[in-house]
Amino acid sequence: xxxxxxxxxxxxxxxxxxxxxxxxxxxxxxxxxxxxxxxxxxxxxxxxxxxxxxxxxxxxxxxxxxxxxxxxxxxxxxxxxxxxxxxxxxxxxxxxxxxxxxxxxxxxxxxxxxxxxxxxxxxxxxxxxxxxxxxxxxxxxxxxxxxxxxxxxxxxxxxxxxxxxxxxxxxxxxxxxxxxxxxxxxxxxxxxxxxxxxxxxxxxxxxxxxxxxxxxxxxxxxxxxxxxxxxxxxxxxxxxxxxxxxxxxxxxxxxxxxxxxxxxxxxxxxxxxx
Amino acid sequence: xxxxxxxxxxxxxxxxxxxxxxxxxxxxxxxxxxxxxxxxxxxxxxxxxxxxxxxxxxxxxxxxxxxxxxxxxxxxxxxxxxxxxxxxxxxxxxxxxxxxxxxxxxxxxxxxxxxxxxxxxxxxxxxxxxxxxxxxxxxxxxxxxxxxxxxxxxxxxxxxxxxxxxxxxxxxxxxxxxxxxxxxxxxxxxxxxxxxxxxxxxxxxxxxxxxxxxxxxxxxxxxxxxxxxxxxxxxxxxxxxxxxxxxxxxxxxxxxxxxxxxxxxxxxxxxxxxxxxxxxxxxxxxxxxxxx
Numbered sequence: 001x002x003x004x005x006x007x008x009x010x011x012x013x014x015x016x017x018x019x020x021x022x023x024x025x026x027x028x029x030x031x032x033x034x035x036x037x038x039x040x041x042x043x044x045x046x047x048x049x050x051x052x053x054x055x056x057x058x059x060x061x062x063x064x065x066x067x068x069x070x071x072x073x074x075x076x077x078x079x080x081x082x083x084x085x086x087x088x089x090x091x092x093x094x095x096x097x098x099x100x101x102x103x104x105x106x107x108x109x110x111x112x113x114x115x116x117x118x119x120x121x122x123x124x125x126x127x128x129x130x131x132x133x134x135x136x137x138x139x140x141x142x143x144x145x146x147x148x149x150x151x152x153x154x155x156x157x158x159x160x161x162x163x164x165x166x167x168x169x170x171x172x173x174x175x176x177x178x179x180x181x182x183x184x185x186x187x188x189x190x191x192x193x194x195x196x197x198x199x200x201x202x203x204x205x206x207x208x209x210x211x212x213x214x215x216x217x218x219x220x221x222x223x224x225x226x227x228x229x230x231x232x233x234x235x236x237x238x239x240x241x242x243x244x245x246x247x248x249x250x251x252x253x254x255x256x257x258x259x260x261x262x263x264x265x266x267x268x269x270x271x272x273x274x
Numbered sequence: 275x276x277x278x279x280x281x282x283x284x285x286x287x288x289x290x291x292x293x294x295x296x297x298x299x300x301x302x303x304x305x306x307x308x309x310x311x312x313x314x315x316x317x318x319x320x321x322x323x324x325x326x327x328x329x330x331x332x333x334x335x336x337x338x339x340x341x342x343x344x345x346x347x348x349x350x351x352x353x354x355x356x357x358x359x360x361x362x363x364x365x366x367x368x369x370x371x372x373x374x375x376x377x378x379x380x381x382x383x384x385x386x387x388x389x390x391x392x393x394x395x396x397x398x399x400x401x402x403x404x405x406x407x408x409x410x411x412x413x414x415x416x417x418x419x420x421x422x423x424x425x426x427x428x429x430x431x432x433x434x435x436x437x438x439x440x441x442x443x444x445x446x447x448x449x450x451x452x453x454x455x456x457x458x459x460x461x462x463x464x465x466x467x468x469x470x471x472x473x474x475x476x477x478x479x480x481x482x483x484x485x486x487x488x489x490x491x492x493x494x495x496x497x498x499x500x501x502x503x504x505x506x507x508x509x510x511x512x513x514x515x516x517x518x519x520x521x522x523x524x525x526x527x528x529x530x531x532x533x534x535x536x537x538x539x540x541x542x543x544x545x546x547x548x549x550x551x552x553x554x555x556x557x558x559x560x561x562x563x564x565x566x
């Protein structure tokens with residue numbers, strides 16, 4: 001009995017510590033949101049206000065008025081970078097998982113490209129896009145984002161397909177299904193959650209990218225991260241407006257991540273942990 | 275069509291896309307790195323490895339190397355330490371864990387540009403909450419990212435905030451995958467908690483710790499966004515990492531040839547690490563199964 005009490009006290013203490021850590025780690029996000037709704041005369045005052053009695057939506061209205069083009073650019077870029085990655089991932093992932101094409105080295109070469117550093121690519125990409133007259137277009141950003149999304153998608157989808165038991169496909173074949181029919185009826189439904197997870201991750205990587213979009217866009221095709229970084233320079237004192245835009249760029253991603261919950265670690269560790 | 279041909283047909287488009295966005299630009303980048311490439315001038319004379327040599331003689335470049343190495347060492351130390359402590363704490367809370375872990379992972383999803391901007395808000399000298407707390411504790415407010423001594427510290431704090439959850443989650447998954455039998459026999463043998471941790475848990479966790487170390491190092495080597503927003507490498511060059519340095523000489527001072535060469539000083543150590551990473555993944559069979 002005494003031992004059990006001790007155990008309960010220990011667990012409560014640990015829980016308490018963890019709750020404090022959670023509060024601390026969410027504090028910067030709270031502060032960003034707070035800054036985005038504080039009336040102007042409460043912004044950046046000393047000492048700071050830790051809450052606001054009269055929240056205002058004026059900065060959010062500003063953001064919805066001014067940042068819509070950038071928001072749409074980010075959406076379009078992330079959508080196509082994801083779509084192409086999923087198509088590439090599904091086809092070659094299937095070939096890797098089922099036919100063992102390219103042996104071990106080709107899939108691992110593709111995996112290693114996940115770490116291809118954007119900074120190495122920015123000089124050649126910039127010069128190439130300049131020659132192709134693609135600077136400041138969504139196309140240029142989509143093409144460069146493929147280096148972020150495609151290797152990840154191929155590797156993840158290969159893993160998901162490998163989890164579908166081969167026997168299931170073979171049984172369907174014996175029952176008279178065609179190869180394509182097997183993929184449609186057996187494989188695709190089983191890997192559907194994996195495809196969704198992979199898409200969400202690709203979308204997040206592309207959405208959060210800053211460096212490619214920074215060197216390849218000027219105004220027309222500017223994405224949200226570039227807009228946020230630029231607002232800092234152009235509007236030194238517009239804390240509320242910048243905060244609202246930053247929050248608008250961040251909150252959808254956090255919501256997507258909540259859907260990913262179960263698969264978050266698997267994706268972040270590139271499938272090394274299931 | 276034979277099976278092999280069909281498989282080839284499925285893989286080919288991906289390989290072509292990747293080759294054209296990776297291999298061709300790499301060759302292009304190598305060739306630019308041996309030219310005096312100024313974008314405003316149409317002629318780009320060949321100058322051999324002069325760009326490479328100049329970098330090695332340039333104190334700003336050497337400073338960028340040292341900033342990057344400092345960041346790698348500091349981040350690994352704190353992120354692994356804190357991440358391991360958090361993972362061990364979560365391990366004690368089997369029920370609560372399911373809610374806590376996703377919340378703790380939220381900082382990882384914040385876009386790096388916004389992390390830099392958040393730093394601007396919370397470390398603000400006059401009205402930031404951090405200095406307010408310091409004042410409450412009876413300390414003077416600090417200049418944080420505006421101070422030559424603390425700028426790098428400020429960036430490290432933000433980066434540790436963003437990345438420790440990743441280390442925590444990966445190590446926790448590793449801890450959950452450890453077999454239970456060795457623990458039972460250790461208890462029978464009367465080992466204490468510390469002995470169990472150092473002689474059992476840590477050695478068994480080693481593959482996953484190595485994986486985390488490599489992945490984190492690879493990421494720090496490329497770090498760019500937070501500095502761009504918060505300090506632009508300053509004050510002076512105190513927070514100029516290799517990536518930022520490459521960007522600045524290429525796209526601020528338009529010395530594209532020099533930037534291409536600088537990028538290769540990131541590419542070379544990175545390739546070695548990636549090779550090592552791939553070896554690790556191959557040894558693990560590409561996966562470490564989590565025990566149910």
